[in-house]
Amino acid sequence: MTEFKRLISLDAFRGFTIAAMIMVNNPATWAHIYPPLKHASWNGLTPTDLIFPFFIFIVGVSIALAYTKRLNAGVAKGPMYKKIVFRSIKIFAVGILLWLFPSFSFEEVRIAGVLQRIAIVFLACAFLFLNSKWKTQAIVAGAILVIYWLVMLFIPTPGYGKVMLEPGANIAAWIDSKFLPGYLWQKTWDPEGLLSTLPAIATGITGMLAGHLILSKMTAERKVIYLFAFSFFAFIIGFFWNYIFPINKNIWTSSFVLVTSGLAGMVLAASIFFVDMLGRTRLTKPGIIFGSNAIAVYVLADVWRLPFYSWKFGGSSLNNHWMNWFENAGWSLELGSFLFAALFIGFNFIPAWILYKKKIFIKL
Numbered sequence: 001m002t003e004f005k006r007l008i009s010l011d012a013f014r015g016f017t018i019a020a021m022i023m024v025n026n027p028a029t030w031a032h033i034y035p036p037l038k039h040a041s042w043n044g045l046t047p048t049d050l051i052f053p054f055f056i057f058i059v060g061v062s063i064a065l066a067y068t069k070r071l072n073a074g075v076a077k078g079p080m081y082k083k084i085v086f087r088s089i090k091i092f093a094v095g096i097l098l099w100l101f102p103s104f105s106f107e108e109v110r111i112a113g114v115l116q117r118i119a120i121v122f123l124a125c126a127f128l129f130l131n132s133k134w135k136t137q138a139i140v141a142g143a144i145l146v147i148y149w150l151v152m153l154f155i156p157t158p159g160y161g162k163v164m165l166e167p168g169a170n171i172a173a174w175i176d177s178k179f180l181p182g183y184l185w186q187k188t189w190d191p192e193g194l195l196s197t198l199p200a201i202a203t204g205i206t207g208m209l210a211g212h213l214i215l216s217k218m219t220a221e222r223k224v225i226y227l228f229a230f231s232f233f234a235f236i237i238g239f240f241w242n243y244i245f246p247i248n249k250n251i252w253t254s255s256f257v258l259v260t261s262g263l264a265g266m267v268l269a270a271s272i273f274f275v276d277m278l279g280r281t282r283l284t285k286p287g288i289i290f291g292s293n294a295i296a297v298y299v300l301a302d303v304w305r306l307p308f309y310s311w312k313f314g315g316s317s318l319n320n321h322w323m324n325w326f327e328n329a330g331w332s333l334e335l336g337s338f339l340f341a342a343l344f345i346g347f348n349f350i351p352a353w354i355l356y357k358k359k360i361f362i363k364l
Contacts, residue, residue: 007214009271010061012284015291017055019345022301024048026308028319028340032333037341042167043246045259052114052249053203053260054267055294056121060207061214061268063126068215077130084126090364091119091295098302099183102310111182112192115295120197125204134212141205145254148199149245152253165246172196172251196252203252206234206261210268224273231265234258286349289356296362297352304348 027033036047070080095115100106128137155171157164164170173189184190213227238247238258247256274280290297308318316324319340326336355362 007065007272007276008281008284008288009268009275010058010065011291012275012287013268013271013291014055014058014062014294015287015289017051017058018294018298019287019290019349020051021055021298022345022348023341024051026301026305026341026344028323028337029333032323032337034334034338037338039249042250043248045247045249045256049249049256050260050263053200053256054264056118056200056203057207057210057261057264057268059118059122060125060204060209061211062207063122063129063204064208064211064215067126067129068211071130080130081127084123087364088119088123091122092116094295094299094364095119098299101303102306108183110185110190112176112180112185112190112194114192115298117192117197117200118295121201121204124201125208128205129208134209137205137208137212141202141209144198144202144205145257148195148202149241149254151195152251153245165248165251167250170251191250196250199252199254199257202254203257203261206257206265210265214272220272220277224269224277227272228266228269231262231269233262234265235262238262289349289352292356293352293360293362295364296355297348299364300351301344301348304344308344308347 024037027037038046039048040046067080092115095113095118096109096111098115099110099113128140132140152165152171153163156162157169157171158174160169167173168186168189172193172195173186175195176184176189176193180190180194185192210227210231213230214223216223218226235258238255238260241255241258245253245255247253247259249256275284310317313321322340323333323336326333
């Protein structure tokens with residue numbers, strides 16, 4: 001066995017990642033959250049910090065699988081280029097529209113954002129994939145990580161006269177403050193800013209390299225072993241790099257790229273083994289349903305926030321009613337906030353399930 005007809009594990013991985021993204025973004029209140037559901041305040045890593053790089057890694061894997069199939073089918077690159085550009089523009093535009101919704105005040109539009117970064121990574125990685133071999137892609141990823149490290153650790157931050165890696169006081173933050181238009185998430189800098197998008201592209205490339213391995217002519221067993229082994233090595237390199245270039249999601253450090261891509265690759269390898277090779281698919285269905293319209297569900301979740309968090313019912317919003325009920329009952333407010341997020345995922349699952357049953361797949 002050298003080929004997989006379709007990676008059920010990848011579809012489920014994508015869906016569960018989106019579900020996790022929705023959960024951590026939608027607690028009943030930010031004042032009461034379990035520690036694993038918070039981002040690291042600066043350096044370090046929490047389970048929540050894994051979600052975004054996992055999704056970008058999956059984007060990279062999907063690029064390798066989808067465009068290899070099209071190239072093998074004889075599809076010309078010209079039409080693919082047009083679709084790639086158009087899709088990137090759509091995802092980027094939807095990201096901006098979500099920020100503007102529902103007031104549509106263009107005075108403080110945020111140009112950076114999660115979907116915007118996904119759009120840029122998709123555009124860069126897809127063009128790179130169509131015009132290079134895996135060795136070139138690996139070299140590009142490595143060069144990005146090394147150059148980014150050198151820039152961040154050896155170029156003094158203007159205004160400080162020395163190298164800084166503190167919040168808002170580093171070269172990436174300075175570039176955002178000078179060249180990134182619109183509203184910035186942290187007022188003077190943005191975690192999805194300009195310079196830190198470059199190592200995010202490297203994250204996408206690591207996913208493409210995993211895709212190359214999956215598409216190779218090795219046996220399925222060897223594919224899984226090599227994928228797990230290479231991912232483990234990436235994790236180890238990132239772990240030790242952390243001592244001189246700390247793991248940090250806010251500025252998407254090179255060590256962060258290798259540690260998170262390594263973990264994503266190991267999760268994917270284990271998933272392929274259990275789901276695609278051993279046929280343990282019983283628990284994958286919810287992930288497949290979410291994953292079949294991943295970005296559409298993410299967008300819908302932001303729209304759903306309006307009735308859950310903004311509309312008033314009996315003088316207060318639903319999330320406040322929920323937390324007041326937990327407080328009056330004397331129950332854990334962290335548990336209440338977590339269960340509200342789980343309920344919110346359930347509501348988003350309903351339209352995702354309807355779209356899946358009707359075989360409607362929205363490709364932004």
